[in-house]
Amino acid sequence: MPLWHSLLDLLFPLRCASCREQIAPYPAGGENDFPYWAAGGEIENTFCWPCASGISWIEGCLRCGTPVENPAPGCFWCEKKQFAFDDCCVLGSYNEAVRGAVHRFKYRRGEHLAKPLGRLLAARLSSMPWIGSVNLVVPVPLCRKRHSQRGYNQAALLASAVGRALDLPVRECLQRIKETQSQTGLSRGMRAENMRDAFRCQNELALDSHVLILDDVLTSGATAHEASRALKKGGAGRVSVAVIAR
Numbered sequence: 001m002p003l004w005h006s007l008l009d010l011l012f013p014l015r016c017a018s019c020r021e022q023i024a025p026y027p028a029g030g031e032n033d034f035p036y037w038a039a040g041g042e043i044e045n046t047f048c049w050p051c052a053s054g055i056s057w058i059e060g061c062l063r064c065g066t067p068v069e070n071p072a073p074g075c076f077w078c079e080k081k082q083f084a085f086d087d088c089c090v091l092g093s094y095n096e097a098v099r100g101a102v103h104r105f106k107y108r109r110g111e112h113l114a115k116p117l118g119r120l121l122a123a124r125l126s127s128m129p130w131i132g133s134v135n136l137v138v139p140v141p142l143c144r145k146r147h148s149q150r151g152y153n154q155a156a157l158l159a160s161a162v163g164r165a166l167d168l169p170v171r172e173c174l175q176r177i178k179e180t181q182s183q184t185g186l187s188r189g190m191r192a193e194n195m196r197d198a199f200r201c202q203n204e205l206a207l208d209s210h211v212l213i214l215d216d217v218l219t220s221g222a223t224a225h226e227a228s229r230a231l232k233k234g235g236a237g238r239v240s241v242a243v244i245a246r
Protein backbone atom coordinates (compact mmCIF):
# COMPACT_ATOMS: atom_id res chain seq x y z
CA MET A 1 0.00 0.00 0.00
CA PRO A 2 1.49 3.42 -0.88
CA LEU A 3 2.43 5.53 2.13
CA TRP A 4 -0.09 8.26 1.31
CA HIS A 5 -2.90 5.67 1.43
CA SER A 6 -2.00 4.75 5.01
CA LEU A 7 -1.82 8.45 5.80
CA LEU A 8 -5.27 9.00 4.35
CA ASP A 9 -6.58 6.07 6.40
CA LEU A 10 -5.11 7.62 9.49
CA LEU A 11 -6.62 11.03 8.79
CA PHE A 12 -9.96 9.87 7.40
CA PRO A 13 -10.70 6.37 8.70
CA LEU A 14 -13.64 4.66 7.00
CA ARG A 15 -16.67 4.80 9.23
CA CYS A 16 -19.60 2.45 9.26
CA ALA A 17 -22.61 3.81 7.34
CA SER A 18 -24.91 2.58 10.08
CA CYS A 19 -23.28 3.09 13.50
CA ARG A 20 -20.42 5.48 12.57
CA GLU A 21 -17.83 3.34 14.35
CA GLN A 22 -14.49 3.16 12.59
CA ILE A 23 -14.42 0.12 10.29
CA ALA A 24 -11.83 -2.36 11.55
CA PRO A 25 -10.58 -5.16 9.28
CA TYR A 26 -13.06 -8.05 9.12
CA PRO A 27 -12.08 -11.35 10.75
CA ALA A 28 -10.25 -13.75 8.44
CA GLY A 29 -12.69 -15.55 6.13
CA GLY A 30 -15.45 -13.18 7.27
CA GLU A 31 -16.46 -12.42 3.69
CA ASN A 32 -17.75 -15.98 3.38
CA ASP A 33 -20.73 -14.95 5.50
CA PHE A 34 -21.85 -12.56 2.77
CA PRO A 35 -23.58 -13.11 -0.56
CA TYR A 36 -21.27 -13.95 -3.48
CA TRP A 37 -21.93 -10.68 -5.32
CA ALA A 38 -20.45 -8.70 -2.43
CA ALA A 39 -17.00 -10.27 -2.75
CA GLY A 40 -14.37 -7.67 -3.49
CA GLY A 41 -14.71 -5.45 -0.45
CA GLU A 42 -17.77 -3.29 -1.12
CA ILE A 43 -19.36 -4.35 2.16
CA GLU A 44 -16.13 -3.80 4.05
CA ASN A 45 -15.99 -0.24 2.67
CA THR A 46 -19.51 0.45 3.91
CA PHE A 47 -20.35 -1.38 7.14
CA CYS A 48 -18.38 -2.44 10.22
CA TRP A 49 -18.29 -6.16 10.92
CA PRO A 50 -21.02 -6.22 13.63
CA CYS A 51 -23.43 -4.16 11.48
CA ALA A 52 -22.64 -6.11 8.31
CA SER A 53 -23.30 -9.35 10.18
CA GLY A 54 -26.68 -8.00 11.26
CA ILE A 55 -27.89 -7.29 7.72
CA SER A 56 -30.55 -9.57 6.38
CA TRP A 57 -29.58 -9.73 2.69
CA ILE A 58 -32.55 -10.30 0.44
CA GLU A 59 -32.80 -12.98 -2.18
CA GLY A 60 -36.13 -11.82 -3.42
CA CYS A 61 -38.91 -12.32 -5.90
CA LEU A 62 -37.43 -11.09 -9.18
CA ARG A 63 -40.53 -8.99 -9.80
CA CYS A 64 -41.07 -7.18 -6.49
CA GLY A 65 -38.13 -8.01 -4.19
CA THR A 66 -40.15 -9.77 -1.46
CA PRO A 67 -37.90 -12.30 0.31
CA VAL A 68 -38.79 -15.76 -0.98
CA GLU A 69 -37.17 -19.17 -0.83
CA ASN A 70 -36.82 -19.72 -4.57
CA PRO A 71 -36.50 -16.41 -6.38
CA ALA A 72 -38.70 -16.37 -9.49
CA PRO A 73 -40.51 -13.63 -11.42
CA GLY A 74 -43.66 -13.27 -9.29
CA CYS A 75 -44.69 -14.30 -5.77
CA PHE A 76 -47.70 -14.48 -3.42
CA TRP A 77 -47.36 -10.75 -2.74
CA CYS A 78 -47.14 -9.22 -6.22
CA GLU A 79 -49.23 -11.79 -8.09
CA LYS A 80 -52.42 -9.73 -7.91
CA LYS A 81 -50.84 -6.30 -7.87
CA GLN A 82 -50.09 -5.54 -11.50
CA PHE A 83 -47.11 -3.33 -10.74
CA ALA A 84 -45.96 -1.20 -13.65
CA PHE A 85 -42.33 -2.14 -12.97
CA ASP A 86 -40.94 -5.41 -14.28
CA ASP A 87 -38.08 -6.19 -11.90
CA CYS A 88 -36.93 -5.25 -8.42
CA CYS A 89 -33.50 -5.49 -6.83
CA VAL A 90 -33.14 -5.03 -3.06
CA LEU A 91 -30.04 -5.06 -0.87
CA GLY A 92 -31.55 -6.01 2.47
CA SER A 93 -34.44 -5.98 4.91
CA TYR A 94 -35.23 -2.72 6.65
CA ASN A 95 -33.86 -3.98 9.98
CA GLU A 96 -31.66 -2.19 12.49
CA ALA A 97 -28.35 -2.19 10.60
CA VAL A 98 -29.86 -1.07 7.30
CA ARG A 99 -32.29 1.37 8.86
CA GLY A 100 -29.37 3.07 10.62
CA ALA A 101 -27.63 3.65 7.31
CA VAL A 102 -30.76 4.77 5.47
CA HIS A 103 -31.70 7.23 8.22
CA ARG A 104 -28.24 8.70 8.33
CA PHE A 105 -28.24 8.98 4.54
CA LYS A 106 -31.65 10.70 4.41
CA TYR A 107 -32.15 12.68 7.54
CA ARG A 108 -28.77 13.49 9.02
CA ARG A 109 -26.88 15.15 6.23
CA GLY A 110 -25.48 11.86 5.08
CA GLU A 111 -24.82 12.83 1.46
CA HIS A 112 -21.37 11.22 1.69
CA LEU A 113 -23.03 7.81 2.13
CA ALA A 114 -24.34 7.89 -1.44
CA LYS A 115 -21.03 6.59 -2.75
CA PRO A 116 -20.50 3.51 -0.52
CA LEU A 117 -24.20 2.59 -0.53
CA GLY A 118 -24.41 3.17 -4.28
CA ARG A 119 -21.36 1.01 -4.97
CA LEU A 120 -22.74 -1.76 -2.80
CA LEU A 121 -26.08 -1.59 -4.60
CA ALA A 122 -24.24 -1.57 -7.93
CA ALA A 123 -22.46 -4.78 -6.91
CA ARG A 124 -25.84 -6.33 -6.16
CA LEU A 125 -27.25 -5.04 -9.44
CA SER A 126 -24.38 -6.60 -11.39
CA SER A 127 -25.74 -10.01 -10.39
CA MET A 128 -29.24 -9.37 -11.76
CA PRO A 129 -30.02 -11.26 -14.99
CA TRP A 130 -31.51 -8.14 -16.62
CA ILE A 131 -28.79 -5.61 -15.83
CA GLY A 132 -27.13 -5.92 -19.25
CA SER A 133 -30.04 -4.34 -21.12
CA VAL A 134 -30.48 -1.29 -18.85
CA ASN A 135 -29.64 1.89 -20.75
CA LEU A 136 -30.74 4.67 -18.41
CA VAL A 137 -30.76 5.28 -14.65
CA VAL A 138 -33.49 7.56 -13.25
CA PRO A 139 -33.91 8.67 -9.63
CA VAL A 140 -37.31 9.07 -7.98
CA PRO A 141 -37.73 12.82 -7.44
CA LEU A 142 -38.59 14.30 -4.05
CA CYS A 143 -41.45 16.73 -3.74
CA ARG A 144 -40.23 20.31 -3.83
CA LYS A 145 -40.92 21.07 -0.17
CA ARG A 146 -38.96 18.07 1.12
CA HIS A 147 -36.14 18.74 -1.32
CA SER A 148 -35.67 22.28 -0.07
CA GLN A 149 -35.86 21.15 3.58
CA ARG A 150 -33.28 18.41 3.12
CA GLY A 151 -31.11 20.22 0.62
CA TYR A 152 -30.56 17.11 -1.51
CA ASN A 153 -32.46 14.24 -3.02
CA GLN A 154 -30.97 11.01 -1.66
CA ALA A 155 -32.33 9.01 -4.60
CA ALA A 156 -30.57 11.31 -7.08
CA LEU A 157 -27.25 10.95 -5.23
CA LEU A 158 -27.70 7.19 -5.15
CA ALA A 159 -28.53 7.15 -8.87
CA SER A 160 -25.34 9.08 -9.68
CA ALA A 161 -23.22 6.67 -7.64
CA VAL A 162 -24.84 3.62 -9.22
CA GLY A 163 -24.60 5.13 -12.72
CA ARG A 164 -20.91 5.83 -12.22
CA ALA A 165 -20.21 2.35 -10.85
CA LEU A 166 -22.07 0.62 -13.68
CA ASP A 167 -21.04 3.09 -16.38
CA LEU A 168 -24.64 3.97 -17.22
CA PRO A 169 -26.10 7.40 -18.03
CA VAL A 170 -28.25 9.05 -15.35
CA ARG A 171 -31.06 11.45 -16.14
CA GLU A 172 -33.52 13.15 -13.82
CA CYS A 173 -36.39 12.84 -16.24
CA LEU A 174 -39.19 12.29 -13.73
CA GLN A 175 -41.03 15.29 -12.39
CA ARG A 176 -43.39 15.44 -9.41
CA ILE A 177 -46.61 16.99 -10.62
CA LYS A 178 -48.51 16.54 -7.37
CA GLU A 179 -47.60 17.57 -3.84
CA THR A 180 -47.97 14.32 -1.91
CA GLN A 181 -47.97 13.88 1.85
CA SER A 182 -45.36 11.66 3.51
CA GLN A 183 -46.12 7.97 2.95
CA THR A 184 -45.05 7.19 6.52
CA GLY A 185 -47.97 6.06 8.63
CA LEU A 186 -50.38 5.64 5.70
CA SER A 187 -52.14 2.34 5.02
CA ARG A 188 -51.40 0.51 1.79
CA GLY A 189 -54.59 1.77 0.14
CA MET A 190 -53.93 5.33 1.22
CA ARG A 191 -50.36 5.14 -0.08
CA ALA A 192 -51.62 4.13 -3.51
CA GLU A 193 -54.16 6.97 -3.52
CA ASN A 194 -51.61 9.49 -2.24
CA MET A 195 -49.16 8.64 -5.04
CA ARG A 196 -51.65 8.31 -7.89
CA ASP A 197 -50.53 10.33 -10.94
CA ALA A 198 -47.74 11.92 -8.89
CA PHE A 199 -45.15 11.82 -11.68
CA ARG A 200 -44.64 12.92 -15.24
CA CYS A 201 -41.84 11.93 -17.58
CA GLN A 202 -40.50 15.20 -18.94
CA ASN A 203 -38.26 13.75 -21.66
CA GLU A 204 -39.21 11.48 -24.47
CA LEU A 205 -37.35 8.22 -23.94
CA ALA A 206 -35.83 6.13 -26.69
CA LEU A 207 -38.48 3.64 -27.76
CA ASP A 208 -38.34 0.42 -25.75
CA SER A 209 -35.53 1.68 -23.56
CA HIS A 210 -34.85 -0.23 -20.36
CA VAL A 211 -34.88 2.17 -17.41
CA LEU A 212 -33.56 1.52 -13.92
CA ILE A 213 -35.33 3.52 -11.19
CA LEU A 214 -33.40 4.29 -8.00
CA ASP A 215 -34.94 4.96 -4.61
CA ASP A 216 -33.86 4.35 -1.01
CA VAL A 217 -36.68 2.18 0.34
CA LEU A 218 -39.61 0.26 -1.14
CA THR A 219 -42.58 -0.32 1.16
CA SER A 220 -45.97 -0.71 -0.49
CA GLY A 221 -44.51 -0.30 -3.98
CA ALA A 222 -46.89 2.61 -4.71
CA THR A 223 -44.14 5.14 -5.46
CA ALA A 224 -42.15 2.77 -7.69
CA HIS A 225 -45.38 1.77 -9.45
CA GLU A 226 -46.38 5.35 -10.25
CA ALA A 227 -42.85 6.32 -11.30
CA SER A 228 -42.72 3.29 -13.61
CA ARG A 229 -46.12 4.10 -15.07
CA ALA A 230 -44.94 7.61 -15.94
CA LEU A 231 -41.75 6.26 -17.55
CA LYS A 232 -43.69 3.75 -19.61
CA LYS A 233 -46.00 6.52 -20.77
CA GLY A 234 -42.82 8.35 -21.77
CA GLY A 235 -41.72 5.44 -23.95
CA ALA A 236 -39.83 3.04 -21.67
CA GLY A 237 -40.30 -0.59 -22.66
CA ARG A 238 -39.04 -2.12 -19.44
CA VAL A 239 -38.60 -0.62 -15.99
CA SER A 240 -36.55 -2.16 -13.19
CA VAL A 241 -36.36 -0.83 -9.65
CA ALA A 242 -33.42 -0.84 -7.26
CA VAL A 243 -33.62 0.11 -3.58
CA ILE A 244 -31.42 -0.25 -0.53
CA ALA A 245 -34.12 -1.76 1.62
CA ARG A 246 -37.65 -3.05 1.79
Ligand SMILES: [Zn+2]
Residues within 6 Å of the ligand: 016, 017, 018, 019, 020, 021, 047, 048, 049, 050, 051, 052
Ligand atom coordinates in the same frame (compact mmCIF):
# COMPACT_ATOMS: atom_id res chain seq x y z
ZN1 LIG B 1 -21.54 -0.41 12.30
Ligand SMILES: [Zn+2]
Residues within 6 Å of the ligand: 061, 062, 063, 064, 065, 066, 074, 075, 076, 077, 078, 079
Ligand atom coordinates in the same frame (compact mmCIF):
# COMPACT_ATOMS: atom_id res chain seq x y z
ZN1 LIG C 1 -43.21 -10.66 -5.97
